[in-house]
Amino acid sequence: MDRFIYADNAATTRIYPEVLEKMMPFLTEQYGNPSSLYSFGQNARQAIDEARDTVAECMNCRFDEVFFTSGGSEADNWAIRMTAEALAKKGKKHIVSSVFEHHAVLHTLKALEKQGFEITLLPVYENGLVRVEDVRNAIRPDTSLVTIMFANNEIGTIQPIPEIGAVCREKGVLFHTDAVQAVGHIPVDFAGMNIDMLSMSAHKFHGPKGVGALLIRRGLRFPSLIEGGAQEKGRRAGTENTAGIVGLAHALKMTCSEMEKITPSLIERRDRLINGLLERVERSRLNGDPVKRLPGNLNISFEGVEGESLLLLLDDKGICASSGSACTSGSLDPSHVLLSIGLPHAIAHGSLRLTISGDTTDEDVDTLLEVIPPIINRLRSFSPVWEKITKGEHYE
Amino acid sequence: MDRFIYADNAATTRIYPEVLEKMMPFLTEQYGNPSSLYSFGQNARQAIDEARDTVAECMNCRFDEVFFTSGGSEADNWAIRMTAEALAKKGKKHIVSSVFEHHAVLHTLKALEKQGFEITLLPVYENGLVRVEDVRNAIRPDTSLVTIMFANNEIGTIQPIPEIGAVCREKGVLFHTDAVQAVGHIPVDFAGMNIDMLSMSAHKFHGPKGVGALLIRRGLRFPSLIEGGAQEKGRRAGTENTAGIVGLAHALKMTCSEMEKITPSLIERRDRLINGLLERVERSRLNGDPVKRLPGNLNISFEGVEGESLLLLLDDKGICASSGSACTSGSLDPSHVLLSIGLPHAIAHGSLRLTISGDTTDEDVDTLLEVIPPIINRLRSFSPVWEKITKGEHYE
Amino acid sequence: MAQYYSDMVMEHFTNPRNVGELEDADGVGEIGNAKCGDIMKMYIKVKDGHISDVKFKTFGCGSAIATSSIATEMIKGKTIEEALKLSNKAVVEALGGLPPHKIHCSVLAEQSIKAAIADYYRRQGVDPTPLVGELHDPDEKICEL
Amino acid sequence: MAQYYSDMVMEHFTNPRNVGELEDADGVGEIGNAKCGDIMKMYIKVKDGHISDVKFKTFGCGSAIATSSIATEMIKGKTIEEALKLSNKAVVEALGGLPPHKIHCSVLAEQSIKAAIADYYRRQGVDPTPLVGELHDPDEKICEL
Numbered sequence A, B: 001m002d003r004f005i006y007a008d009n010a011a012t013t014r015i016y017p018e019v020l021e022k023m024m025p026f027l028t029e030q031y032g033n034p035s036s037l038y039s040f041g042q043n044a045r046q047a048i049d050e051a052r053d054t055v056a057e058c059m060n061c062r063f064d065e066v067f068f069t070s071g072g073s074e075a076d077n078w079a080i081r082m083t084a085e086a087l088a089k090k091g092k093k094h095i096v097s098s099v100f101e102h103h104a105v106l107h108t109l110k111a112l113e114k115q116g117f118e119i120t121l122l123p124v125y126e127n128g129l130v131r132v133e134d135v136r137n138a139i140r141p142d143t144s145l146v147t148i149m150f151a152n153n154e155i156g157t158i159q160p161i162p163e164i165g166a167v168c169r170e171k172g173v174l175f176h177t178d179a180v181q182a183v184g185h186i187p188v189d190f191a192g193m194n195i196d197m198l199s200m201s202a203h204k205f206h207g208p209k210g211v212g213a214l215l216i217r218r219g220l221r222f223p224s225l226i227e228g229g230a231q232e233k234g235r236r237a238g239t240e241n242t243a244g245i246v247g248l249a250h251a252l253k254m255t256c257s258e259m260e261k262i263t264p265s266l267i268e269r270r271d272r273l274i275n276g277l278l279e280r281v282e283r284s285r286l287n288g289d290p291v292k293r294l295p296g297n298l299n300i301s302f303e304g305v306e307g308e309s310l311l312l313l314l315d316d317k318g319i320c321a322s323s324g325s326a327c328t329s330g331s332l333d334p335s336h337v338l339l340s341i342g343l344p345h346a347i348a349h350g351s352l353r354l355t356i357s358g359d360t361t362d363e364d365v366d367t368l369l370e371v372i373p374p375i376i377n378r379l380r381s382f383s384p385v386w387e388k389i390t391k392g393e394h395y396e
Numbered sequence C, D: 001m002a003q004y005y006s007d008m009v010m011e012h013f014t015n016p017r018n019v020g021e022l023e024d025a026d027g028v029g030e031i032g033n034a035k036c037g038d039i040m041k042m043y044i045k046v047k048d049g050h051i052s053d054v055k056f057k058t059f060g061c062g063s064a065i066a067t068s069s070i071a072t073e074m075i076k077g078k079t080i081e082e083a084l085k086l087s088n089k090a091v092v093e094a095l096g097g098l099p100p101h102k103i104h105c106s107v108l109a110e111q112s113i114k115a116a117i118a119d120y121y122r123r124q125g126v127d128p129t130p131l132v133g134e135l136h137d138p139d140e141k142i143c144e145l
């Protein structure tokens, strides 16, 4: 193994040591239950209160709009399923979303569809962007909810959230956004973007795994997904994961405050990678809008190459990356995201996602640009698909 | 503060340092996503696989019967809500449970009741025990599920789980048990006790907060509570909390292997506390069966005293304890558990729960026996209720 | 160490002032209900229209005891009229705040003082209602009796 | 370091044997579909009823490449009859196992060898079907074409 380059920050991120440091007391001596009356429990309660304040400050929401969950998936399920069920009682059984949402959203919608809900999935076009007018046109009198992700996890495209939110407000429809890939990476302003509910997950912004939050606009009431004790003002039961919550808040604070500083160099490195790979590798293409995308995300398809084998060879060189190949998803179809932007199956199989972070150095970029093209060439050298391509045969 | 005595282990427990040690790699350098293909992710995958094997071994279940969750509440909600909804499609809309279940169960049942399910809550009598014959009699042709807790969280009584399970098997009804208070404290044998689903929570047995598990008997299929990615064989979505899962498994292994050794001395100390307090404090009574109870649990009511003020004075002496007083629950009624065993409200308000652990020493027991009676006496000295009691007046 | 209650509540809870009974009280008032977990009993002595002495007994949570304690301090030596003006808000403020669901404890304190004064008037052969107003037990609203 | 695949799969994936084409192949077989993410193409040379040389080209995941590689090793030098007996199970075993949803790769390998032999027979003017059997593409079952 040459060197270790972690270029899969959309999958998960390292916990910042400063974050872990804040968590440590609650993994060791400060183990009190935050619901306990005695001061030993109240120490944990206070830490959670402070974490809630921190989240509120970073997200521009009120502290009583923050509800901690076990992660992004729970937040998505809770927001969508429970508002859907609540509003179904008022005869509203139609939900608008997009074709390239995360499975935490899409599978929840599918479950609701089985229960008799009607789902409209908007297209995202070649650039991977939802069109505000499509949202407007999709909303019907019986629409309860619009749920559109803030930024896509595979191709990194950033959706016109404030504009979609404005349409929803105008139409009197609830608006949820899965901001799991956005929070900590680009500015997200809960109060200022017409958002009613927002999901986030700590491990995507250098916090711990297994903790997230759903922001819920004040006054908006719907049932709990997890019923039980009176935690989170009775809306999300379960003994609080104090360490996780403290970690989430501190990671959010750190990433939001470093964002402005690191974004320009992140974008520069991302674009150097994009341009370098497109230049060095023939028959490659960038997936998703080149500008309206997360500062750390690039997603490129290489014709004639299959993604999983590419990842394995990269792994062999100490590089962690991701692909939309069917083989890596455990499913048999390539990524629904890549198909949603019109990529043919055969090309979707050959995609590579690199998601860099503030840790990624210029040398890392150099190494990636050095290592990837020969690997592509090698795989192509024994690819019957590449053979067809070079012979000008149809292969898709 | 004199010394620190943590006697609230039913609320939560300290993480064993050995457990944290096993978790640490996954909170630091081993942050890979277990779903990632590269070896850096597969390291985490392997740790989770090993954790699953450990849980299977400790619980006497198969590794593919273990599904990690965010805690006991999620496990309870998932098991109950989702089997209920699945079986409702077959016309089975009746559920049997008991009056003194944890709120994670009772509130889930209440939510189902609102959706049109019928719930039978069995009594638990003065000793705090469900009667097997009551379960048998409550099961109807349209009963889908019986859910009875393994051990009660307030009064520590241990239910006849294998016998209830046998009745359920005989009647062809699913059986779930909330074993959050039992696992790691008394022997629990998934395969040997006729259990179909079992909930546990790591922080109750010296593991971390925010992680638990639902055991689901092989072949039993019902929808997910949290839909999304393919984690946990597609049945519980969300990026795995590797550190938490590893912590749960190691804590389970440690507590299950130390159980036999520490239980006798735990029972001895518990009984010395019970007898000592009943002797030293007039008009006090033990709540719940004296024998069929968790080795570390005692719950005593002191007439004429209110629980919250008792806890605060104990806190002042460095003692962490719990009470069924309304004031400590955030609700206005005293503990539904204490009412369920027939305690009058006024007496339920004056209850004290001490839950000791292997950490509790003989000196701790001495201190508790020394400190508690004078505090009771002090509170009684200015209690108008105590005044009535001593004057023989009615006060309830 | 973090605390559930403010410092002032803890101070009055751990060192309650004017605890006990007055054997020769001129008025005694009791508000609350054991079933609801709160009873306050106030004893007052009245001299020249002033509360010359006051004691209390309370069954209840920390804030119930603290509110009783501080309320007795706040009326001791005051005229009856002044004592009648003691509002639960003033009690809450003097304690540096109470958790929201504990506010009823301050109402208990206010009302139990009024009950003791009403008892005093009654013993004087005076109808207390025009002077003291209707008494009410906050527990009646928040606890199913 | 933990690995997704067995050591043997990784060995054959990272150092695949018999990679490439045979310009003067006696038989060429291709199974799979780019749409499904898997294509295997086998080239064989036949001499005296033996597979005297074999090469492959594969587009596909790690296990597709590894199964192609090991399968070519397993038939090289063997008689055609022996090569036809190569089962996907034998390939899986030789690799020390495959993840469950990768088993179809071993079927691809088995079938692409059969396809190459069928092609060889066809070039010899022999109807391959009675000798080779029906060929099938596992992708047809698992991937919507």
Ligand SMILES: Cc1ncc(COP(=O)(O)O)c(C=O)c1O
Pocket: A237, A238, A239, A240, B010, B070, B071, B072, B073, B074, B076, B102, B104, B149, B151, B152, B153, B178, B180, B181, B201, B202, B203, B210, B212
């Ligand atoms: C019996 C019982 N069930 C369920 C729970 C809920 O577990 P958790 O708080 O970990 O979600 C608890 C503890 O809070 C409990 O004691």
Ligand SMILES: Cc1ncc(COP(=O)(O)O)c(C=O)c1O
Pocket: A010, A070, A071, A072, A073, A074, A076, A102, A104, A149, A151, A152, A153, A178, A180, A181, A201, A202, A203, A210, A212, B237, B238, B239, B240
């Ligand atoms: C866009 C998006 N939504 C939701 C999730 C789910 O978050 P988690 O895995 O933390 O539950 C993820 C990541 O996995 C994501 O990228």
